Amino acid sequence: MKRRLILLIPLVLFLGMAVFLFKGLYLNPSELPSALIDKPLPAFALPAVNDPGRILTQADFKGKPALVNVWGTWCVACREEHPVLNALKEQGITIYGINYKDDNASALKWLQEFHNPYQLDVRDDKGSLGLDLGVYGAPETYLIDSKGVIRYKHVGIVSQQVWRDELAPRYQQLMEAP
Amino acid sequence: MIRYIAASLLLLLVWIGVAQAAIETFNYANDAERERFQALTRELRCPKCQNQDLADSNAPIAADLRREIHRLMEEGNSNEQIIDYLVARYGEFVMYRPPVEKRTWLLWYGPAAFLLIGFCIILIVVRRRRHEALPSHVQLSADEQARLASLLEKKNS
Numbered sequence: 001m002k003r004r005l006i007l008l009i010p011l012v013l014f015l016g017m018a019v020f021l022f023k024g025l026y027l028n029p030s031e032l033p034s035a036l037i038d039k040p041l042p043a044f045a046l047p048a049v050n051d052p053g054r055i056l057t058q059a060d061f062k063g064k065p066a067l068v069n070v071w072g073t074w075c076v077a078c079r080e081e082h083p084v085l086n087a088l089k090e091q092g093i094t095i096y097g098i099n100y101k102d103d104n105a106s107a108l109k110w111l112q113e114f115h116n117p118y119q120l121d122v123r124d125d126k127g128s129l130g131l132d133l134g135v136y137g138a139p140e141t142y143l144i145d146s147k148g149v150i151r152y153k154h155v156g157i158v159s160q161q162v163w164r165d166e167l168a169p170r171y172q173q174l175m176e177a178p
Numbered sequence: 179m180i181r182y183i184a185a186s187l188l189l190l191l192v193w194i195g196v197a198q199a200a201i202e203t204f205n206y207a208n209d210a211e212r213e214r215f216q217a218l219t220r221e222l223r224c225p226k227c228q229n230q231d232l233a234d235s236n237a238p239i240a241a242d243l244r245r246e247i248h249r250l251m252e253e254g255n256s257n258e259q260i261i262d263y264l265v266a267r268y269g270e271f272v273m274y275r276p277p278v279e280k281r282t283w284l285l286w287y288g289p290a291a292f293l294l295i296g297f298c299i300i301l302i303v304v305r306r307r308r309h310e311a312l313p314s315h316v317q318l319s320a321d322e323q324a325r326l327a328s329l330l331e332k333k334n335s
Contacts, residue, residue, distance in 0.1 A: 032225060035269035101238075127242060134267040136225035136239045 034142075034153040035134055041068070041148045042132035049099050049107050049121040056122050061148050065174035066094035067167070068142040069118070069158070070130060073106040075138040081157045082114050088163065089117040093171070097121035100130045100138050143167060145174045202241065204248050211251060218247055218257060221275060225268050 036042075041058045048054040061068065069085060071078040089095055097118035099107045104123060111121075124130055133142070136155075143152040152170050154162060206212040219233035226237040232244055243264065250260045264272050276282050318326065 029228060032269060032271050035265065035267060131242065131246060132267060134225075134269070136268065 031155050032136070034150070036150045037153065039150055041142075041144060041150060042129065044122070044124075044129045044132070046129060047123045049097070049104065049111070049118075049123045050116075052104075052123075056120055058148055060120055061096055061144060062146065064094055064146050065171055066096055066119075066144055067158075067171075068096045068098060068144055070098045070100045070133070070135050070138050070140040070142075072100045072102040072138050073110045074102065077157050078139045079114075081139050081159070082117070084158055084160060084163065085117040086115050087160075088158075094119055098124050098129060098133075100124050100135060101127040141167070143170055143174070145177070202244065204244075207252075214257065215248060215251060218251075218260060219244055221273070222247075222261070222264060223272050223274050225272060231274065 041061060043058050045055050045057050048056050067085075067088070069081075071081075085095055095117050097120070099121055101124065104125070107121075107123070111118075122129065127135075133140075139157060141154045141158050142150050143154075145151055151174065152167070154166055156162075158167065204215065206215065216233060220231050222232045222243070224230050224232050224235035224237055224240040224243070226239045227235050230237075230240070232240050232247070247260055247264075250263060255263070261273065270276060276285060278286050
């Protein structure tokens with residue numbers, strides 16, 4: 001009887017590996033966990049997109065839970081995402097923008113053409129804030145709490161589904177938290 | 179005609195080589211610094227195109243990070259400080275060589291441990307087999323002893 005059980009060991013090992021590898025098939029390797037989760041937004045002092053005289057800092061993003069969206073006019077996927085952001089703004093959700101490595105004139109034109117969902121929009125021409133945030137491809141969207149601490153990061157387009165499944169529950173949680 | 183085509187193809191090849199080489203130029207204080215930069219960019223991974231190192235990648239983010247590494251080097255940062263700087267932003271993912279710590283013991287020592295376990299199993303199996311192959315404990319009864327003797331005798335005669 002004992003011998004028979006020993007013969008089962010390879011099968012058990014195989015099944016364990018099969019389950020492990022099967023799960024791996026459905027993971028998205030291009031989605032990296034952010035190194036900044038549960039850390040405050042990095043310090044910055046950069047001009048606003050629509051007002052070069054106004055300098056924005058990380059303190060301006062505090063006060064209530066919000067989305068921080070990294071975007072650029074050169075980013076094709078951002079165009080796809082934009083209507084969703086507009087819709088979210090209509091629902092009363094605070095969205096801050098980081099205009100990442102972009103040309104200011106094109107950015108202003110884009111916002112005029114497609115509507116501006118951003119309550120504040122930081123002009124990060126050189127990508128220094130993007131670097132501190134660990135941005136590796138726009139669009140990226142961070143969820144921050146009222147103290148300006150990063151709670152979640154989504155890489156890629158924020159679609160209605162992404163909002164519903166990933167962001168909305170976490171946003172709601174932050175809204176309910178004292 | 180063929181010669182002409184061959185010549186223009188050759189020219190094109192040479193030109194491609196030049197175009198590739200002209201992507202970026204950095205100034206280094208000395209050759210050691212140049213080597214340090216090359217070693218660092220080979221050891222760090224591009225976050226966007228994940229199976230390329232920073233030296234190899236043409237992604238804009240890789241170019242940004244190369245520039246950043248060069249800047250940090252010029253500011254006098256050590257390799258460790260530069261790697262820490264990038265890990266703080268992009269996570270441990272950027273390191274091709276993960277640090278040796280409790281969390282990564284399985285990763286670092288796992289293969290050697292499995293090899294050792296395998297050897298142990300082989301050793302045990304071989305020993306057991308050898309033991310079974312030599313049935314020294316078999317005792318013949320008186321009848322069998324007599325039969326063996328007669329058989330041997332028959333063979334010898």
